[in-house]
Amino acid sequence: MSTTADIKAKSGLEDVVATSSAICHIDGHEGVLAYCGYDIHDLGQQATFEEVCFLLWHRRLPTRAELGDLQSALVAARPLPEPLLRLMRSLPTRGDGVDGMDALRTLTSALAHFDPAGSAADSPSARYDKAVRLTAQTASIVATWGRMGMGGSPVAPDPALSHAANFLYMLTAERPHATAVRAFDIALVLHADHELNASTFAARVAAATLTDLHSAIVCGIGALKGPLHGGANADVMRMLLEIGEDASDERVESVIRAKLARKEKIAGFGHRVYRTEDPRATHLRRMSRELGERSGQARWFEISQQIEALVRAEKPNLYPNVDFYSASTYYTLGIPIDLFTPIFAVSRVSGWTAHVLEQYANNRLIRPRAEYIGPAYPQTFVPLDRR
Amino acid sequence: MSTTADIKAKSGLEDVVATSSAICHIDGHEGVLAYCGYDIHDLGQQATFEEVCFLLWHRRLPTRAELGDLQSALVAARPLPEPLLRLMRSLPTRGDGVDGMDALRTLTSALAHFDPAGSAADSPSARYDKAVRLTAQTASIVATWGRMGMGGSPVAPDPALSHAANFLYMLTAERPHATAVRAFDIALVLHADHELNASTFAARVAAATLTDLHSAIVCGIGALKGPLHGGANADVMRMLLEIGEDASDERVESVIRAKLARKEKIAGFGHRVYRTEDPRATHLRRMSRELGERSGQARWFEISQQIEALVRAEKPNLYPNVDFYSASTYYTLGIPIDLFTPIFAVSRVSGWTAHVLEQYANNRLIRPRAEYIGPAYPQTFVPLDRR
Numbered sequence: 001m002s003t004t005a006d007i008k009a010k011s012g013l014e015d016v017v018a019t020s021s022a023i024c025h026i027d028g029h030e031g032v033l034a035y036c037g038y039d040i041h042d043l044g045q046q047a048t049f050e051e052v053c054f055l056l057w058h059r060r061l062p063t064r065a066e067l068g069d070l071q072s073a074l075v076a077a078r079p080l081p082e083p084l085l086r087l088m089r090s091l092p093t094r095g096d097g098v099d100g101m102d103a104l105r106t107l108t109s110a111l112a113h114f115d116p117a118g119s120a121a122d123s124p125s126a127r128y129d130k131a132v133r134l135t136a137q138t139a140s141i142v143a144t145w146g147r148m149g150m151g152g153s154p155v156a157p158d159p160a161l162s163h164a165a166n167f168l169y170m171l172t173a174e175r176p177h178a179t180a181v182r183a184f185d186i187a188l189v190l191h192a193d194h195e196l197n198a199s200t201f202a203a204r205v206a207a208a209t210l211t212d213l214h215s216a217i218v219c220g221i222g223a224l225k226g227p228l229h230g231g232a233n234a235d236v237m238r239m240l241l242e243i244g245e246d247a248s249d250e251r252v253e254s255v256i257r258a259k260l261a262r263k264e265k266i267a268g269f270g271h272r273v274y275r276t277e278d279p280r281a282t283h284l285r286r287m288s289r290e291l292g293e294r295s296g297q298a299r300w301f302e303i304s305q306q307i308e309a310l311v312r313a314e315k316p317n318l319y320p321n322v323d324f325y326s327a328s329t330y331y332t333l334g335i336p337i338d339l340f341t342p343i344f345a346v347s348r349v350s351g352w353t354a355h356v357l358e359q360y361a362n363n364r365l366i367r368p369r370a371e372y373i374g375p376a377y378p379q380t381f382v383p384l385d386r387r
Numbered sequence: 388m389s390t391t392a393d394i395k396a397k398s399g400l401e402d403v404v405a406t407s408s409a410i411c412h413i414d415g416h417e418g419v420l421a422y423c424g425y426d427i428h429d430l431g432q433q434a435t436f437e438e439v440c441f442l443l444w445h446r447r448l449p450t451r452a453e454l455g456d457l458q459s460a461l462v463a464a465r466p467l468p469e470p471l472l473r474l475m476r477s478l479p480t481r482g483d484g485v486d487g488m489d490a491l492r493t494l495t496s497a498l499a500h501f502d503p504a505g506s507a508a509d510s511p512s513a514r515y516d517k518a519v520r521l522t523a524q525t526a527s528i529v530a531t532w533g534r535m536g537m538g539g540s541p542v543a544p545d546p547a548l549s550h551a552a553n554f555l556y557m558l559t560a561e562r563p564h565a566t567a568v569r570a571f572d573i574a575l576v577l578h579a580d581h582e583l584n585a586s587t588f589a590a591r592v593a594a595a596t597l598t599d600l601h602s603a604i605v606c607g608i609g610a611l612k613g614p615l616h617g618g619a620n621a622d623v624m625r626m627l628l629e630i631g632e633d634a635s636d637e638r639v640e641s642v643i644r645a646k647l648a649r650k651e652k653i654a655g656f657g658h659r660v661y662r663t664e665d666p667r668a669t670h671l672r673r674m675s676r677e678l679g680e681r682s683g684q685a686r687w688f689e690i691s692q693q694i695e696a697l698v699r700a701e702k703p704n705l706y707p708n709v710d711f712y713s714a715s716t717y718y719t720l721g722i723p724i725d726l727f728t729p730i731f732a733v734s735r736v737s738g739w740t741a742h743v744l745e746q747y748a749n750n751r752l753i754r755p756r757a758e759y760i761g762p763a764y765p766q767t768f769v770p771l772d773r774r
Contacts, residue, residue: 012751022761037762106496209613219606226596364399374409375424
């Protein structure tokens with residue numbers, strides 16, 4: 001107990017340890033990211049998104065039987081309630097490139113009204129089941145929203161498909177190629193968790209009031225939308241499109257040099273925690289190249305690589321982050337830009353729910369203080385008719 | 388720049404100064420709360436909610452002309468878009484006592500789709516206008532939701548009425564008495580801001596990604612819902628109803644002593660920051676008594692007062708907080724319990740928007756670190772078929 005707040009943190013809580021957590025380990029200097037002890041490079045090469053969900057929720061990899069049970073539960077939760085589809089159809093679109101996150105926020109909030117457990121259900125097992133449902137349903141919402149945005153009718157989920165394959169199927173109404181499925185699955189694995197990133201932290205701050213899981217996840221979505229967080233992957237693609245697929249190397253260089261000269265932030269570069277290459281960028285760069293080569297659409301990768309070289313030459317300590325090569329990866333997979341940030345949420349919901357369940361299990365209200373810098377106290381109140 | 392996180396904060400960020408702010412000053416030891424330098428006792432006695440909104444948004448009290456302009460803007464924003472009313476009608480109710488906050492979260496999120504400025508609009512003036520609209524519309528949503536919950540049809544707002552009076556009118560379809568209006572107005576003033584409480588902090592964490600205002604406010608609503616935060620006022624009333632209006636003093640005593648013996652948390656007591664009486668409780672206690680006496684429903688106040696005495700005798704350092712006497716105050720005003728926490732939001736949206744605008748004006752991403760306590764790194768990845 002203290003009279004006044006006694007720890008003055010650095011701006012943005014930089015380097016402040018806000019909680020302990022058994023989920024994610026990051027070493028920003030060594031460029032290490034690990035979920036529950038498993039290096040992201042191993043997971044990115046060998047694990048599926050469903051295995052990673054189990055890992056984040058249970059702190060260990062599943063047996064085959066456990067994985068089968070989880071897959072069944074996810075499959076069972078995929079179909080969206082009919083009233084939710086009606087609500088989805090009724091939401092207007094503006095075409096300002098952020099509709100997808102607005103829709104995901106509203107529709108995920110609306111899911112709470114139809115959840116079989118009710119928002120007051122708060123036993124650990126009821127909350128775990130909600131985490132599974134939310135993970136399945138977030139994917140169904142984003143795929144169906146994307147499908148309807150392209151003028152198609154909603155596609156019913158296919159129980160035989162994996163989480164990644166089913167998402168692409170519900171989005172495109174076509175059986176996706178194995179290469180596309182694996183690329184998308186890896187993207188989901190890479191984005192699944194990242195310790196106390198802003199959206200996860202927002203979700204934990206909400207959860208620490210013991211609000212329900214849907215409310216906490218909606219907070220995560222609201223925070224992820226920002227251009228300093230998940231919104232950056234769409235901003236990267238807008239920059240690439242502004243440059244243009246047919247742009248010469250000279251044009252790429254002049255656009256980027258002009259941005260650097262104006263001290264504009266280049267979307268997809270820099271990270272609060274990493275002082276070296278973001279280990280997720282390594283995989284996304286490779287996937288962007290491979291998908292580009294196989295589809296004959298390699299130009300987006302090449303432009304991205306040229307931008308990286310230009311930025312790095314000018315600012316040797318500025319590295320591409322998870323958003324930079326995910327932009328060309330998703331675009332090459334045929335995914336509309338409006339879905340880039342929602343797809344981030346389709347993956348990160350696994351980490352948000354893991355963190356929220358961890359917060360519930362050992363909870364304390366998260367309530368910092370502010371340093372007051374406003375008009376001196378006390379001000380004399382002058383009634384309105386004498387002002 | 389540091390290798391690893393270097394400030395290990397106390398659990399729940401207790402006493403950590405997360406940001407500076409010109410909005411709210413709290414001295415937890417002296418029991419002082421002030422908005423922009425004005426003591427809550429002065430504001431509670433002399434200011435209207437509209438004046439407080441202006442104060443929080445501009446850091447000074449309005450002139451009569453400025454207040455008139457703000458009132459006009461709030462009045463203009465009161466009517467809800469027709470699709471929002473349709474959505475409201477389509478949301479199921481469960482009767483589990485938390486529907487109101489679920490509905491407010493979903494409907495406030497949905498407002499973004501119909502906002503005239505669009506969610507990409509991010510100039511300071513566009514954001515200020517959104518803050519005004521959100522403040523007016525939150526009240527319209529909660530009043531209309533409450534009206535429909537009582538089986539009534541939506542009531543169109545009355546431009547001639549103040550924010551507080553119009554809320555009660557839209558809720559009850561009757562012209563409220565001056566006493567009820569003033570009591571409700573004071574309740575709105577007392578709940579308007581409270582520095583970095585959990586919901587405001589959640590809203591600022593979201594805003595610091597530069598997400599839009601609607602997203603940030605939805606985060607605030609999601610966090611306020613929790614029983615360790617705004618949800619407590621409804622929990623207080625449930626406790627009072629469980630005891631019963633006709634309960635003898637002996638029964639009140641035995642219920643409370645049994646709770647204390649079981650070390651149960653008594654809803655409406657204790658606060659992270661105050662080490663003395665919550666200055667808001669002083670006013671709410673008085674209002675609860677006055678409204679009880681005038682309405683002939685004084686028993687809820689008396690029971691509350693008896694509970695306070697019992698708790699204080701047992702735990703001299705545990706004081707009633709803002710939620711304790713607001714429960715009997717709202718109940719005596721004829722407001723259904725399901726609306727208690729949403730009404731907290733009707734007021735706090737003024738503080739949330741003030742903090743979010745302040746965050747935007749001098750932004751840095753809020754991104755703390757976690758201390759990793761999970762399985763040791765690196766774990767060897769064993770493929771599924773060998774587990």
